[in-house]
Amino acid sequence: xxxxxxEIDNTxxxxxxxxxxxxxxxxxxxxxxxxxxxxxxxxxxLAWYVAFTISAGLTIMLGGLIGYLIMTGVGVWxxxxxxxxxxAIINFVFWVGIGHAGTLISAILFLFRQHWRTGINRFAxxxxxFAVICAGMFPGIHVGRAWLAYWMxxxxxxxxxxxxxxxxxxxxVFAVGTYFTVSLLFWYVGLIPDLATFRxxxxxxxxxxxYGIFALGWNGSMRHWHRYERAYLILAALATPLxxxxxxxxxxxxxVAQLPGWHTTIFPPYFVAGAIFSGFGMVxxxxxxxxxxxxxxxxxxxxxxxxxxxxxLATGSIVGYAYSIEFFIAWYGAIPEExxxxxxxxxxxxxxxxxxxxxxxxxxxxxxxFRKIRTSIPAMFIISLxxxxxxxxxxxxxxxxxxxxDFLPSSWGPYVPTWVDAAMLVGSFGLFFTxxxxxxxxxxxxxxxxxxxxxxxxxxxxxxxxxxxxGAA
Amino acid sequence: xxxxxxxxxxxxxxxxxxxxxxxGMLVSFEEPGPLMGAAARMKEAGYTRWxxxxxxxxxxxxxxxxxxxxxLPWIVFVAGLTGALSGIFLxxxxxxxxxxNFTFLPTNLQGYDYLISGKPFYSFPANIPVIxxxxxxxxxxxxxxxxxxxxxxxxxxxxxxxxxAFQRVTDDHFFVSVDASDPIFDxxxxxxxxxxxxxxxxxxxxxxxxxxxxxxxLMAAGVIFACVTLIPLVVxxxxxxxxxxxxxxxxWQDMDNQPRYKGQMQNAAFADERAMRPTxxxxxxxxxLDALGTDRxxxxxxxxxxxxxxxxxSLRVTSAFMERGRRQFGIFCAPxxxxxxxxxxxxxxxxxxxxxxxxxxxxxxxxxxxxxxxxRAVGHLFNSITNGIRTMPPYRDQIEPDxxxxxxxxxRALQKASQADWNEVPAAxxxxxERRSGKRGND
Numbered sequence: 001x002x003x004x005x006x007e008i009d010n011t012x013x014x015x016x017x018x019x020x021x022x023x024x025x026x027x028x029x030x031x032x033x034x035x036x037x038x039x040x041x042x043x044x045x046l047a048w049y050v051a052f053t054i055s056a057g058l059t060i061m062l063g064g065l066i067g068y069l070i071m072t073g074v075g076v077w078x079x080x081x082x083x084x085x086x087x088a089i090i091n092f093v094f095w096v097g098i099g100h101a102g103t104l105i106s107a108i109l110f111l112f113r114q115h116w117r118t119g120i121n122r123f124a125x126x127x128x129x130f131a132v133i134c135a136g137m138f139p140g141i142h143v144g145r146a147w148l149a150y151w152m153x154x155x156x157x158x159x160x161x162x163x164x165x166x167x168x169x170x171x172x173v174f175a176v177g178t179y180f181t182v183s184l185l186f187w188y189v190g191l192i193p194d195l196a197t198f199r200x201x202x203x204x205x206x207x208x209x210x211y212g213i214f215a216l217g218w219n220g221s222m223r224h225w226h227r228y229e230r231a232y233l234i235l236a237a238l239a240t241p242l243x244x245x246x247x248x249x250x251x252x253x254x255x256v257a258q259l260p261g262w263h264t265t266i267f268p269p270y271f272v273a274g275a276i277f278s279g280f281g282m283v284x285x286x287x288x289x290x291x292x293x294x295x296x297x298x299x300x301x302x303x304x305x306x307x308x309x310x311x312x313l314a315t316g317s318i319v320g321y322a323y324s325i326e327f328f329i330a331w332y333g334a335i336p337e338e339x340x341x342x343x344x345x346x347x348x349x350x351x352x353x354x355x356x357x358x359x360x361x362x363x364x365x366x367x368x369x370f371r372k373i374r375t376s377i378p379a380m381f382i383i384s385l386x387x388x389x390x391x392x393x394x395x396x397x398x399x400x401x402x403x404x405x406d407f408l409p410s411s412w413g414p415y416v417p418t419w420v421d422a423a424m425l426v427g428s429f430g431l432f433f434t435x436x437x438x439x440x441x442x443x444x445x446x447x448x449x450x451x452x453x454x455x456x457x458x459x460x461x462x463x464x465x466x467x468x469x470x471g472a473a
Numbered sequence: 474x475x476x477x478x479x480x481x482x483x484x485x486x487x488x489x490x491x492x493x494x495x496x497g498m499l500v501s502f503e504e505p506g507p508l509m510g511a512a513a514r515m516k517e518a519g520y521t522r523w524x525x526x527x528x529x530x531x532x533x534x535x536x537x538x539x540x541x542x543x544x545l546p547w548i549v550f551v552a553g554l555t556g557a558l559s560g561i562f563l564x565x566x567x568x569x570x571x572x573x574n575f576t577f578l579p580t581n582l583q584g585y586d587y588l589i590s591g592k593p594f595y596s597f598p599a600n601i602p603v604i605x606x607x608x609x610x611x612x613x614x615x616x617x618x619x620x621x622x623x624x625x626x627x628x629x630x631x632x633x634x635x636x637x638a639f640q641r642v643t644d645d646h647f648f649v650s651v652d653a654s655d656p657i658f659d660x661x662x663x664x665x666x667x668x669x670x671x672x673x674x675x676x677x678x679x680x681x682x683x684x685x686x687x688x689x690x691l692m693a694a695g696v697i698f699a700c701v702t703l704i705p706l707v708v709x710x711x712x713x714x715x716x717x718x719x720x721x722x723x724x725w726q727d728m729d730n731q732p733r734y735k736g737q738m739q740n741a742a743f744a745d746e747r748a749m750r751p752t753x754x755x756x757x758x759x760x761x762l763d764a765l766g767t768d769r770x771x772x773x774x775x776x777x778x779x780x781x782x783x784x785x786x787s788l789r790v791t792s793a794f795m796e797r798g799r800r801q802f803g804i805f806c807a808p809x810x811x812x813x814x815x816x817x818x819x820x821x822x823x824x825x826x827x828x829x830x831x832x833x834x835x836x837x838x839x840x841x842x843x844x845x846x847x848x849r850a851v852g853h854l855f856n857s858i859t860n861g862i863r864t865m866p867p868y869r870d871q872i873e874p875d876x877x878x879x880x881x882x883x884x885r886a887l888q889k890a891s892q893a894d895w896n897e898v899p900a901a902x903x904x905x906x907e908r909r910s911g912k913r914g915n916d
Contacts, residue, residue, distance in 0.1 A: 028645035032528075158581050160581065161585060163567070165563075165568050165599065166592060171602040174602065174607065178606040178609055185613055189617055193643065200644065201640075216621065216627035217629045220642040221624075222525040222530075222531070223540055226530075226540050227620045227623050227624055230546065230620070231619070239609075453529040
């Protein structure tokens with residue numbers, strides 16, 4: 001068996017050798033052991049308990065604030081007339097965007113046969129699901145009378161009142177609902193073989209039963225794998241256009257309105273690029289501490305991080321281009337309101353937010369042109385945090401600047417968030433990390449079955465003719 | 474065939490729990506290398522109920538085993554098509570069909586074609602996102618649940634799971650298994666074949682003849698749980714058929730109940746503590762004029778309970794009074810009856826066909842030049858304005874009584890004008906009319 005030292009630099013592309021996707025001297029058994037150990041350890045690392053306590057506390061705070069909001073009314077937020085969207089919609093778009101990287105990794109990179117995706121796809125998909133849960137919460141409580149949120153769905157009722165299907169807000173309901181369902185299915189289908197691994201390794205009866213129920217009786221049958229792989233491919237092919245559609249539809253919420261600064265055709269591609277950008281920022285933010293904490297450095301290697309940083313660089317540049325072309329079109333379009341909207345974005349009362357957005361999203365990722373920075377753990381961690389700060393401010397700039405000053409100066413008004421707004425944003429991070437930490441502790445963080453198929457010695461063996469009945473001794 | 478399988482008819486209770494039978498055979502491999510050849514040999518040998526088990530999918534192995542391509546893509550295609558058609562139908566039905574054409578359906582299944590900003594009821598481009606999302610949703614559900622159904626999952630009980638060695642199939646070992654129910658299964662020949670496949674260990678898979686049933690406590694818990702879940706349904710069903718004097722539970726207030734004084738309530742703010750206030754001295758409540766016996770001629774158009782045929786004495790029909798009538802007529806009457814009173818005002822002009830067929834809400838405004846209107850006493854016309862007639866609403870709250878009389882006077886003038894003789898036209902007006910129309914002058 002070829003020995004691959006841990007210290008190998010697999011970020012170099014040498015055409016004579018395929019760079020290994022898993023470093024260290026791993027075979028199938030040690031890989032299973034490394035991944036399963038995280039969930040099987042009787043005690044999690046201390047950092048996990050600290051993080052979980054904080055996150056769970058913030059989640060409880062979020063629950064309390066939602067109760068306060070519903071009992072009191074949306075007046076506890078800073079929303080007003082004209083800025084009726086505020087933090088809730090900013091957070092919604094932010095969290096939906098975060099989710100996109102997970103689907104991109106699991107679906108689009110799968111279709112492109114990017115084998116390095118296998119190391120990170122599981123927790124990126126988990127991130128997608130938890131981010132979409134955070135996202136879906138905000139419109140639900142933003143509707144004012146949250147107990148009537150079910151009116152968003154086409155349910156038969158005695159009033160014969162149906163949703164208005166010509167509205168982008170309703171398309172959102174279908175797009176986000178479908179996105180969540182498909183992401184969950186995709187994630188779960190991928191989990192089935194790994195849950196079976198946990199079931200077969202379980203030391204206690206309870207674990208065996210619980211993992212056993214969710215593993216559905218998986219036994220690695222090749223006849224099952226055959227249909228499983230076909231289903232996985234179909235899901236990837238479905239999720240690819242879906243992920244592009246979801247943020248396009250989210251962008252329609254803005255682009256279909258006639259407000260200056262919103263009514264532009266560049267929004268769908270620009271939103272999708274921004275979503276992938278922010279999502280990869282979040283994946284790096286999560287992957288860097290997770291691989292340290294749970295000893296997954298051989299599986300989530302420097303090459304994985306390097307590749308993700310390259311995607312951040314590419315999508316960040318697309319986003320920077322979109323910011324610039326928006327300005328150009330505002331000038332070229334010669335519509336006074338449009339010109340005003342963009343000048344006031346960059347130099348008006350919200351200029352501070354605009355320049356945070358512009359520098360974090362367009363300038364900072366340019367540092368990734370340097371290989372030293374792409375492969376530096378502290379640098380990429382800080383940049384990934386800045387990317388998410390920048391992307392949150394992008395949504396802030398879009399929502400607040402356009403709403404606060406539209407066509408009619410007499411209806412202009414400033415937006416000032418309240419402490420409830422800020423605490424709910426923080427609380428949504430608490431909810432996200434609570435889910436994520438539970439996932440790290442109790443579910444396979446790495447898609448073991450998929451990684452096994454792309455391990456160096458597996459690939460090598462399948463390259464040397466299969467089918468020779470060589471004795472395994 | 475295994476001998477132990479041949480005698481299943483004996484009563485299960487008498488069998489010892491430790492008695493087992495052969496359920497199948499297994500051979501394990503530590504490396505995937507020999508699997509291709511093994512699969513080909515098993516297929517050649519004619520086995521049908523056998524399988525290869527691997528920790529990860531090995532491409533090409535399914536072909537070597539003779540697994541036919543799955544029909545899953547077709548299932549997904551049909552589901553996707555269903556999703557697309559559902560999206561089209563849902564949006565067309567709910568947003569673009571007229572409920573009046575489907576009155577035979579229950580209300581909650583009827584569509585509702587409400588107009589949004591004058592856009593078409595059915596607009597395909599605006600419906601594409603939802604059609605797309607439903608196509609993807611249906612397809613994805615079909616892909617996952619179709620795959621599970623074709624694979625026969627979930628199946629929690631398998632005889633293979635009784636083998637401890639087999640647990641490593643989800644870790645790092647590979648297996649070929651043959652089920653004892655295979656028609657050509659024979660313990661010695663099958664075992665011999667498995668031993669030749671290049672694996673390391675040939676194992677028998679035993680299972681108890683008496684399968685342990687579900688534990689009693691679990692079954693009891695299940696029954697209790699099922700009963701408990703029915704309680705809310707029973708409560709709802711009872712509430713639907715029984716009557717109660719209590720107001721219904723009102724969780725979300727929605728400002729339905731507000732602090733305010735209603736009839737017969739006490740209000741400490743007043744000396745007499747009556748929330749309902751008596752009329753202020755010197756005022757007349759609506760509808761009380763009749764009871765007070767005031768000027769019925771002027772206020773109701775009645776003289777001795779008959780329609781008045783002359784104007785009230787307090788009013789003098791002067792040119793200023795007629796001018797007042799003309800202006801009020803133009804404001805309140807002309808929109809429907811038209812400036813000339815022929816019933817062709819701006820409102821009916823927008824409904825040239827008299828509104829929709831079968832809709833009882835529309836009546837063409839009466840022409841004031843009809844003989845029936847000409848024959849009416851002035852008091853009767855006054856009453857029509859005051860209290861309305863047919864679909865015409867009452868105008869007593871909008872037009873002062875004297876102005877109503879002025880309108881009546883103006884209507885009389887219009888009626889006179891439409892049937893006037895040329896000789897009755899004043900000389901000055903006659904000249905003006907001749908100037909405007911040469912033809913008329915030749916009459």
